[in-house]
Structures are given as structure tokens and as C-alpha cells.
Amino acid sequence: MKPDTIYFFGTCLIDLIYPQAGVSAVQLLQREGVKVIYPQAQTCCGQPAWNSGYRDEARKVARAQIKLFPKDLPIVIPSGSCAGMMKTHYPELFKGEADEAEALQVANRVYEFTEFLVDVLQVDLKDFGEPVAVAVHTSCSARREMGVADKIEQLLGQLSKVEVKEQAYKAECCGFGGTFAVKQPEISAAMVADKILHLRATGATQLVSQDCGCLLNISGAFAYQANHEGKTAPKAQHIAEFLWDRTQAAEEMKS
Amino acid sequence: MSNARTRIFQRLTAVERPVVDLSARESLSRFAWDKEERIRRFTERMQAVRAEVHVSDREHWLDKLAEICQAKGLNHLLLSPNTEWGQAISQNATRFPTLKHYDRPIEAWKHELFHEVDAGLTSTLGGIAETGTLMLWPNGDEPRLLSLVPPIHIAILETDKLFSTFAEAVQQQAWAEQGMPTNAVLISGPSRSADIAQVLAYGVHGPKELVVVLV
């Protein structure tokens, strides 16, 4: 049964760098008749500190988040990485803490955005965009932690004018890895260099992902090559923004 | 030395034991393949790793074996005269290459074994269809090096001892219950390596050829 109301957790990366992805996600949810609650006190899931070993600091931030979702409603997150943090790592982070039960309660209600569209809302999308060749980069956390790699493909499969091009080494990490990119910059650079090589080889003019961390990394590398080597850079978008852009005409036609 | 043992055990026993979910542990892998299917799979797997498989039966295996020895131009064949197979071969010695018997400890004839034996023949305890595997329990009659040092290893496998999986064989033949011999070995092809640039090469340290006669 479709829920009529959900919580939306926008993630810090979307908040600060890719807000349009968050706005698009909210609009898509609203268009499906779902009421969206966006707690204004939300900040970050705590993952950067968690992955850096600063668990106390991560917990303090996570604790501030779990208090924001008191009602028994789904929590939809437009990021496999942040969803994975809340769903799989909050239980570890709060183990033995006074508010462990509350954290588990939150963890159990977490959905990654594409997962929610496909499995819960069972959306039926109509494509009003121009024909386009798209490459998909699924984040490692969406793929392995959340196990939702196929959802983004299912959504794109509903769009009649979108051709999905598959890159070599599709399931390989783009080299972002949060602080990994700055702690081991040479390895990270080698990884993203290969990733954009394989993506470019598909001939796709558009790249989509469920995760803005990967997008930041991949599109940053594309843009760098565009600036320094004059190579073309595919347009990189969060899946929510891409879907909204291509399907919003449906609304206009209805009215 | 014993101090090391004591200290290691002190540390290991000081720990609160982890509680583990063992529900998945006992599952026994086996397949409901009939004999024909087991033979087919065994043969397919063996041939995939360049082993020869010859299908024969209790009436014709001696002919088949003589044929193989001749085709390979063997000068010597090392075997035990005490097994069922060895006895039959010995009684028909004229049809075979010079028969040698592993009847002394290795120290007494190491040079000869390493340099003057073309092929070793062994019986088998059984086979495994899933992986194309022979099971050998070497003993005083058929010692360990019989299937290892000669460049060609010929093995006789009775098809009614062909199991679907290793798990099934261990259970049905009650390996644990009867206690393990000093050496047991599973053989799934001729010796091989891919250590040079992942190129497959045969005959590294063990036999270069493995010949299986199914009876």
C-alpha cells in the first residue's frame, strides 16, 4: 500500500552542491500524490566522520538526525550512500547506547529514492524528453550496501526515448570513497581516470547516478578534462533531476 | 616451546566465546544424477583439463589398457601385483610393457623410480562426478609416489564408486568414522600451472598425463 506521507532526508551534498536534485526528488514524490515532510533541522547522516573513524563525532550528528523522524513514516533518501549509512551503520553506531532502539526504528524505515519509486510507489513514467544516450553509474553503496542497483535501470527502462549505454567495468568504484579521495589522492585519481575513460567510450552524452558523491567525482574529472584537454564532458545529473526534467511535461499536458 | 603453547592457550581461553549461527553448516551437497549422468559429467570435467578417459568394462578393460600402453609406447609400467587389477595384468604380462613392482621402500630404488619408470598404475577408492576427480588412499601396496613421480599416471576407476560430490563420498564411505590413512589424495587432472603469465602449462611437477580407465 502506498504511504500518503513520507519524510525526506536530503543529504548534505545535495543540500550544499546539488540542491536541484533534492527539489526534483521532492517534486517527483509529490506528483505521485505523496505528502513530503522535510525536517528543516536536518544536516548530515554522519557518514564522513564514521568512515574516518571518528565515531563519537559521527554519533553526535546522527543522534541529532534520528530525533527528526518521530512518526512511523518511510524516510526517503536520494543517495545510496547516506541511506546505507542510516540503514546498515546506525545499528552499529548506536549499539549499546540509550537511544539504540530509536536508531533501529529509524534504520528500519529508510529507503533509497529509486528503490522507493520502484518498489513502494511503483511509478509509471512517461518520457517527454528528446532521444538521448545515457550511461548509468551506480554507487557502490547503492549496489552492495542497499542492493538497489537494478532500480535505477528499471526507471530508465520506462523512458521510451532513453537509450542506456553500458560502460566497461560498470560495477567498479569510481574512486570517490569520501575522504579516500583526499587521503589517497593518487589512487583515487587513477580510479576516476579509468571510470571516465570507460564512460566516454560508450558515447553517452548524459550520465546519471543515485549518488552525488560519485557525480561530484566523475563530473569533476570530466570537467577538468574539458577545461584542460578540450574533451567533451557528458552532462552529469542525479537520477531525480534527470527523471523530473524528462517527465514533467506530463503535468503540462494534463493541465 | 611449551611456554608458547601455554601462553597461546591462556589468551584463547580468556576470551568470551562468540555465539555463532550454525544453521547453514550441515547442508550436504549432492546431486541426484544417475550413473550415466555421473559418468558423463566426470568424463567432461576430466577432459576439460586434458586428462584421458577411456570407458571400458570388466570384460574388456585389460584389452583397453594394453592398447593404451601400446599407443603410448611405454617401456615400463609400475604397479602393485597385489591389487585385483595388478594381479590380472601380471597374469597377462606378455601383453604389457615390462612390469615393475613398487615392492621396496623408496630409499632402495629412488633413482630408478625417478629416472626409469614411464608410467604408474593405481586403483582408486572412487571418483567425484561434479569436479572430475579421483580419490586415492595410497598404502603399502600402492604407495604415495606411484601416482606422483612417473610422467604418466594411469588410474582404474570403478563406475559404481563414482559419487556425485566429494561431500557425498566422504559421507557414504565413512571416511571420518574409519579414520584417515596417513595420506589421501584427490586428483583432478594432470599436474598444471598458470604461474607464467596465466598461460596454462601441464606437467609441472607431477604427472604430465593422467589416463583414467572406467570399469
Add this chain to the structure above:
Amino acid sequence: MSTEFRIDVQKALGKTEVRAHFRKAMDTLMTNRRNQFPDDAALQALRHQAQAIRANALSKLPELLEQLEAKLTAKGVQVHWAETTDEANQIVLSIMQKHQAKSIIKGKSMVSEEMGLNHFLEAQGIEALESDLGEFIIQLDGETPSHIIMPAIHKSKEQISQLFHDKFPDIPYTENVDELTASARRILRDKFYTASVGLSGVNFAVAETGTLCLVENEGNGRMSTTVPPVHIAVTGIEKVVEKLSDIPPLLSILPRSATGQPITTYFNMISGPRQADEKDGPTEVHLVLLDNGRSNIYSDPELLATLRCIRCGACINHCPVYVRIGGHSYGTVYPGPIGTILEPQKQGLKVHGELIQASSLCGACGEVCPVRIPIPNIINRLRYDSVRKDTEHTPTFDAGTKRKPLEAAIWQGWSWSASHPSLYNFGGTVATQLRGLVPNKVGAWTNVRTAPQLADKTLHQQLKALGVDHE
């Protein structure tokens, strides 16, 4: 922040040919493994089973070790215990001395690499010769393994051809792998023939029957453990399993995960020295059980999972970091993801602490691990251990030593503002703070990427403007 590790990494990344070689090799191994597991449900069931078998063994480790020792001793195997690699080396040496042995022929053993046995024996005037083809090749070139299963994987066919020709001038230069292999066979057969002591590792040790199991393809493992009159097996104390029936599932998943073979050519099960009615096999068999930090790892319920490892190397084959930097950059015996969690635990965070940063936590390793070791979680845990303050709560050596005041202050600052939303929303405070983590002025990020641009209006502001409910 130009650490030794990062210098090695930069060197490795610059070697385009070697990198292409690793890529090709790992691609092959990954494809081979995938082809072995066409049915994912069956694979997952087998992984759960293998995990349960190893977890069960670890939960009864002291009892099983006692049982193993008793069974082996009853059959005449001499069991030795070593807390450190130094003690293990001394045990091997004393056995060698007792037999006045001047050389030892070795089957493949990662534990002997861990012990640094070859160098140790050579310093004592004893020749230690590797007989596994890959190990033989790298020993000829004075190198260490770059992979735990394929030790010479970093070398091209041409390099090996040249190496053989240089070291054995009577071998004409050839790139024919069959001929190279035949040369190695000829050279090493003589060594097997004459060696008085053979050494091997152990893949699994069965407590129930007192059986040492060895997995191999070449036959050198069988030769090393059968031809010489003395056989010494060295292994870690964690390698024991409870029952013989635990072996088939492990044997089923190990080679398939490692090289993508359905089974290895040989599976050698040794339960004792030559008996009175036997004509060959070693007259003396020794087992050296090495701790070297394993009992320390054992004391922590989370880190314990590290000891489930069956050394298949699948995590290495699937690691996007390993494939780019190769095995030698790690500077450890065990490279790749398993090395990343094992080496800092064995040798301490001071020596190998940086390895735990050499992971994007992509999870490919944990996904393929046949015994389901949550490698990314353990990396995360070790990152915690490296900077935590309550170091008495972890057995990890050198816990807390990677805590740097500046970095700690940054995370504390971040934590404060991200848990006080009114501060947080004051335009990009967090991004500014996190920029402090970038290691140098040149900009690790901006060397190959453009800098991220902060949006004009945050999502908070935009959704508020759109009238989205906030509670």
C-alpha cells in the same frame, strides 16, 4: 604527507605496462570466478555454509587445537607451538640442525613468507628453495609475492623468459611457456630428489581426524611433503576446522573463488608420517602452529572475523585499488583487502596503519569473500581504532596512535555544527571545515577534477521557499 606508502603507490601507478598486466590478470580471475557460480542463490548458500564452518571452528578454537594436537601426536606427528615468527623460525632451524640438513625444498606457504623463513635460513647457511613455479620465479629474481595465489602475477612472459636465460645460461631464451615449465621441472626434480627436508603450508587442519589438507595444482606440494624424509608443515593457529565433513564445502568454494577452477588438480590430505607397512612418505612429520598476533585478534568479537579467511585471494582479485597499485606497493606479506585488515592487526597501526586509508570502502571484497568476512566493516573499525581515545577497549596494536590534533579538531568542529542546524545552515560551514582535511595546498582533489561549486541556495532554503512541510 608523502609517506612511504604513497611514494610506492605513485611509482606503481606510473608503470603503465605493469598496470595493464595486472588489469588483464585480474579481469581473467574475475571472469573465471563468475563462470564458476552461474547460480547466485547456490553461491550465497555455499558462502553461508563456509562462513558457518569457519565461525564454528573459531568458536571452539582452543578445544579444536588440543584435539588436533592429540590426534596428530597419536599418529606420530610432532606438534610445535610458536608465539612469534622468530620462534617459528627457530623451530624449523632446530629440526634442520637435528638432521644436519643444508637445504630445504618448499611448497607454497604464505605463513613461511610471514615468517621470513627463507632469509632467516639463508643467514644460517641453509638454502631454502621455492618449488611452486610462481614462487620459484620470484625467488630467482629476489622478489616477494605480489599476490597470495599467483605470486609472479606481476611478471610478463618476456621478463620470465629473460630471467630463466640469465639465471640458467644453458637454457636458451624462449617465450614458450611449455618449454619454460619443462626447464623448471627438470631443475626442481633434482632438488626434490636430493632434499632431506620439505616444507609446506596448510590450507585446512581437521581436528576430528588429525589431518593436514593442502590445495595445489602443480604437484610440488605433494613432492615436498612426500619425497624428502622430513616434512615440516607451518600454519597459523586459525586454520583448524572441527570435522572432516567441514572440508568438502570449503574445498568447493576455495578454488572456485580463487582461480575459478572447479577444483585444484591435487587435494592432499596428510594424517601422519610413513607407517611400518608403507614404502614411502616422510619418516618424520612436524607441524608448527604459529600465533603471531592471531590470538590477539581472537579476543575481539568483531575483529575475530578476520581469522575466518581461507586465503583464496578473491578480495584481492576484485579490489579496484589492488588492480591499480599491484601487490608490492602494500609493502606487506598479504596485499589487497585481506592484507589491509590483517597486516595492521598483526604488526600494528604504526607500521601499516596507512593501509586502512587505501580503500574507497566500495565493498567489492566483502561481496566476493567466500566466508563472508565483512572486510569494509573491519577497515572502518580499524580506522576507529587508529584514532580512538578509549584504547583499552580494543586489542589492536598501536590503537589511538593515528589521532592527530588538527584532524580531530576538524571532526569535532564538524560534529558541533552538524548537530546544531542553525549554525550548519549558515552557508557552507561544513564544506569549509572539511576542506581542512585536504592534505596539501596543490589540492589532491583539484589535480584531476574541478573544484565543487556551492549552490546559490541550499536545499533547505529552496524547499522552504516551495512551502514543503518541515514536520
